[in-house]
Amino acid sequence: MKGKRALSLESAVRSCAQDGDERSKEFIYKSCYGYVRAITMRYVKNGFDAEELTNESFIRAFGKISMFNSGDLGDRYEKSFRAWLARITVNISIDFLRSQKQLIALDDINESELEQQQVEVSGNLNVEDIMKLLSQLPEIQRTIFNLYEVEGYSHEEVSVLLSIPESTSRTYLTRAKKKLRKLYLASTNITDCNGYV
Template sequence: MLRIIPFFTTEAQLVSALKRGESRAHKVVYERYAGKMLAVCTRYCSNRADAEEVMIDGFMKVFEKIEQFREDGSFEGWIRRIMVTESLMFLRRNRQWRQEVAVDEMTDEPDYEWADTAVNENDLLRMVNQLPDGYRTVFNLYAIEGYSHAEIADMLGISEGTSKSQLSRARILLQTNLKKLEKDFTNEKTYRKAAY
């Protein structure tokens, strides 16, 4: 009986194989991380086709730059940083990402207790994806990736004040959309009760 030994059981083995240029390692990296990295790219690129293109470019960069991975941190984290960088480069090349929209100050705060129980992850991701490119980019970098405003300003070539402003406006739009979702939910619930 032929016994199959698992290939690349550790991250270090996988990285070593990549550095040797083994094509099987390329396939394993892609299969292991593509889903997570597509999610990262989708947060920056509102169009799935664009996100897929950015992800492919990101993996090409991973394979080209593997010698730069120092193995003192997480390999997945290193890949993620490349995907974020590729997403930002895509936005710079293809969009006017610094766009702003006028937002009236919110007068009502959403009911966050309601949001905790009634809003699912897909609703939240959809709301984030509907933000204008600049707001979405800063929101993702700050709230999801954990970069500081100084780091975001450096990455995007903007001032810290602009980064803070974009984040503030993103939050206002998200709160507005959350309030609208709450109102729609309440109206639908009231309609259903009246129908019975």
Template sequence: MNYTEEELIAGCKRRSAKHEEVFYKKYYGYVMGISLSYSKERDLALEITNDAFLKFFASIKKVESFKTVKAWLRRITVNTAIDYYRKNKKYQSHLDLEIDIPNEVEVNALSSLGFEDILKLINQLPEDQKLVFNLYEVEGYSHKEISDRMGITEGSSRVYLTRAKVKLRQLVHIHLKEYEGR
């Protein structure tokens, strides 16, 4: 059934299962895309996605305008991903790549990377670095906001971001070497 955005939100506020199902299907790809940018594993991204929708439906009465729904949903999804990180960070470990690379990669060479290639490279980052990178570079959070949300110091946030950028440079360099070898 085709609902206007206003009808869809009004139905979700009434906790109509049909409206919630339509809303879920409409925004699933959007939320899953955000979740995948914060998780390496598709199963975990799906868990984040479903939890984000549950939180959204539980808090939808706070949404004052249907125009703010997408931003509200994005915020909930990012916060849910952060919650998963905090809950699971004690189980995470990672190895750092030890490789000598030039400090700068040719900008022209970077143009050969597609969106999917860039996502694959970001997904190779350790979880803590990936999360800080996304929060800082994609979402626009400050190091103070990141430290508050993740329960780490501002200095740790800066270190994770720096390490993420160094590692991405390494991964881009490796990717470009492989690309040239084809």
């Protein structure tokens, strides 16, 4: 590495956007691999599929990297790049689920389900515990939960992304929270005073 300056994520992204520098691509891939892989694992259960989606996300990102534009610098630049990369990864994951027809047909929705549910999570849960609980949700509930609660999409954006009404997005989010609450309480052997277990 003699004679080569050290890369930062910001300098690698800028260099890759300007001339498609292979060293910069490799640096971006290595720097962001775990982040992108974690996103894909929230949408698919199979490790092989997650790996494929991770690699496809990087391929698409490198193809569009010249379109990424941030006036920020340093840490803020890196955060905005990671957010941009996350959007690409989420879109690829959703496209994959659609192609696999894993976003199952929506069943009848009861309007009473739209009431807000409080889900309090103990600080004792670690990431692996949360991932196990999420993996037990039905595909549509897990997808909507991830999009809304984790990725920060609005119900309007979820409805466009999944081609469903906003009310359906809200209902499935409510169902996901109820199911997570039941799973969480069951895993901790806590009896819920609201009768959800």
